[in-house]
Amino acid sequence: ATLCTYNSNCQTIGINEFITSNKNIVTDPSGDYDDAIELINLTNDTINLLGYYLSDDTNFITKWPFPDTFILPNAFLVVWCDDEITQPGLHANFRLSTNGEAIILVSPLLTILERIVYPDQSSNVSFGKYPDGNGPMRYMYPTIGYGNLSVGVKNSESSINNLMVFPNPANGKITILSNE
16 A cells, blocks of 8 residues: 655545543553544555644644554544543543534644534444444444444334444444434
């Protein structure tokens, strides 16, 4: 795979999913349950994120600069939003609000690549795109670091029109929720 940099025109990354109140779903490398943002690379190229930024402040779009970090082709990258920048892994210098705010992804040329303004969030529920990378934002069971999963069902004898099955990946136990 080719290497994308801010000088090339092959960049196609975005915010795929995030969680603002992670009580007991997924841990960071230190074992903490923290807020997280998942990025997705929808290209067949490795992208160097050096010079890119994440922010939760529309007046300060360069709030957290990515270190020299790569996101692999067709892969996910997790940034922990816990203001614990000395811990192992990628840790932004801000936390996400459960009361709604903006998450902004910025290119090295200071172009806003994506700005998601989100509403109030619930504990242990994420807000993400389905299908991955280009679907509409929706509440879902967190699959931070993995592809988002949703299952639709049509049944003329029932009012169940949309089901969610999680976790993804599963290890012997799954949960099925109805959006109705």
